[in-house]
Each structure stands twice: as C-alpha cells, then as structure tokens.
Amino acid sequence: MxxxxxxxxxxxxxxxxxxxxxxxxxxxxxxxxxxxxxxxxxxxxxxxxxxxxxxxxxxxxxxxxxxxxxxxxxxxxxxxxxxxxxxVHFQLPANVDVEEEIREAITAIHHKLEPLEKGVFILRGIFQLEYEELQEIFEKKKDHIRQLFSRARKKMQQRPVKSVANGDPGALWSKVETAFRQGSLSDLVSYLKGNE
Incomplete structure (x- = not known):
C-alpha cells in the first residue's frame, strides 16, 4: 500500500x-x-x-x-x-460549530447515498465496523460490502449533491447522535436496515 x-x-x-x-x-x-x-x-x-x-x-x-x-x-x-x-462563573461555550459540521455531513450522506450504501458508509466510515460485522448485519457477501463502501466514498467526494433520498435527514442524525452518546449501535443498525 x-x-x-x-x-x-x-x-x-x-x-x-x-x-x-x-x-x-x-x-x-x-x-x-x-x-x-x-x-x-x-x-x-x-x-x-x-x-x-x-x-x-x-x-x-x-x-x-x-x-x-x-x-x-x-x-x-x-x-x-x-x-x-x-x-466569576465559568460557562464553557457550546461547540455549535462541531455539531453543525457533523449535521451537515450526515445530511450529505442522507442525500448522496442509496439506503444500503448509507448503512455501510456510516457503520464502516464513522463507527469503524469491520467488513465481517457488516456482512452479518446486512447479510451480503464481504466483497459486495467492500464495493458498496468504495462506491459510497466516491459518491461522497462528488459535487454538487445529487439527491437520491426523500425525507428529512433529521431522523438519521438523531440515530447517529444517540449511538455516539450511548455507545450502542443497535438502534442505528435497526434504522439503517429498515431503510434498505
């Protein structure tokens, strides 16, 4: 490499x-x-x-x-x-910029990727699940999962955004945020599988 x-x-x-x-x-x-x-x-x-x-x-x-x-x-x-x-009363400023940056990324993922690509990209790219784990979750062959992830990465680099999704990306953001805060992927995985 x-x-x-x-x-x-x-x-x-x-x-x-x-x-x-x-x-x-x-x-x-x-x-x-x-x-x-x-x-x-x-x-x-x-x-x-x-x-x-x-x-x-x-x-x-x-x-x-x-x-x-x-x-x-x-x-x-x-x-x-x-x-x-x-x-003096100290109050740390809420880091709105970071949260907004992540929201924008999730919105782009929602609009640019097909449902299965979205699931693979989020779980592999953000949460770093291994291909074997993704294979079990989505019940697809490992090579197919690799292709989906590769295709999703290429789509994410394209401009302008070509929307392939309907609806509000807020639900996706909510599930991703909850997964980070709770340290559990079960709700996010269920949500992503339900949108296949």
Missing part, C-alpha cells in the same frame, strides 16, 4: 479517534495531520503494521495535547488573584 493510499484509508478512523478524545473537530484534524507528518518523516517503510502505528500515535498525541492543556490551565489559574475565581 502506498503512503497516499494509507493516508486516504486511515484518515476517517484516525479523525474519529482524535475527535472522541479531544471533543473538537479542528484539534482532531490537527492531531491527525501531525501524526501523518511524523509518520512520513520517520519512514513508513520501517513500520510493519501501519494501522496500529497510526492509531497508537494519534492516541498518544491526544494524551499529550490533554496534558499540555491541563498544565496551561493550571499555570493560568495560579496567576489569578486570590478569591477571583469565587466571583
């Missing part, structure tokens, strides 16, 4: 991991980019298992980012005058 193929293949997985660990899409993208740069500088040909190496590197980079953030926060808090924190 070439370096460019590895980058294209593993980027969604690495971004998902980094996003889950940092909670910010922009920071996750920066961490994935830094991970790829270090991988390329260190010489990809020296690494036996590229996927495992990249996943471990992304996790480590996320941990370093979190540690650095905690150190900076502690240093900043130490510089504040005594009693100042008692007079």
């Amino acid at each position: 070439s370096e460019s193929q590895a980058i294209a293949l593993y980027r969604p997985l690495l971004h998902t991991i980094a996003y889950r660990l940092t909670g910010c899409a922009t920071i996750a993208e920066d961490i994935v980019q830094d991970t790829y740069l270090k991988w390329l500088v260190n010489g990809p040909e020296k690494i036996r298992n590229t996927k495992a190496y990249l996943i471990t590197s992304v996790k480590n980079n996320c941990l370093k980012y979190s540690e650095t953030l905690q150190v900076r926060k502690s240093e900043w808090l130490e510089q504040l005058p005594a009693g100042w924190l008692d007079r």
Whole structure:
C-alpha cells in the first residue's frame, strides 16, 4: 500500500479517534495531520503494521495535547488573584460549530447515498465496523460490502449533491447522535436496515 493510499484509508478512523478524545473537530484534524507528518518523516517503510502505528500515535498525541492543556490551565489559574475565581462563573461555550459540521455531513450522506450504501458508509466510515460485522448485519457477501463502501466514498467526494433520498435527514442524525452518546449501535443498525 502506498503512503497516499494509507493516508486516504486511515484518515476517517484516525479523525474519529482524535475527535472522541479531544471533543473538537479542528484539534482532531490537527492531531491527525501531525501524526501523518511524523509518520512520513520517520519512514513508513520501517513500520510493519501501519494501522496500529497510526492509531497508537494519534492516541498518544491526544494524551499529550490533554496534558499540555491541563498544565496551561493550571499555570493560568495560579496567576489569578486570590478569591477571583469565587466571583466569576465559568460557562464553557457550546461547540455549535462541531455539531453543525457533523449535521451537515450526515445530511450529505442522507442525500448522496442509496439506503444500503448509507448503512455501510456510516457503520464502516464513522463507527469503524469491520467488513465481517457488516456482512452479518446486512447479510451480503464481504466483497459486495467492500464495493458498496468504495462506491459510497466516491459518491461522497462528488459535487454538487445529487439527491437520491426523500425525507428529512433529521431522523438519521438523531440515530447517529444517540449511538455516539450511548455507545450502542443497535438502534442505528435497526434504522439503517429498515431503510434498505
């Protein structure tokens, strides 16, 4: 596998991991980019298992980012005058941009992909299910699942959006969001299978 193929293949997985660990899409993208740069500088040909190496590197980079953030926060808090924190109520801003970005992606998936492609793309591309698991879920041959995923990726890269779906993508977004929050795919899988 070439370096460019590895980058294209593993980027969604690495971004998902980094996003889950940092909670910010922009920071996750920066961490994935830094991970790829270090991988390329260190010489990809020296690494036996590229996927495992990249996943471990992304996790480590996320941990370093979190540690650095905690150190900076502690240093900043130490510089504040005594009693100042008692007079201030902190409220973290809701990261509407990240949620909106994900909603837009789900809307594009809803409009661009056929029902079976949609199911395979979401479960493989976002939730990183293996082809064997998708084969059992959709009761299709593994090669067919691979073709569906490949076709879906190509369609997602096309512009402009050619709508193949009817209805509101809100239901799909709701199921994806619930799967992330609850850590369970059962409702999402049922929904995707029901739309085949």
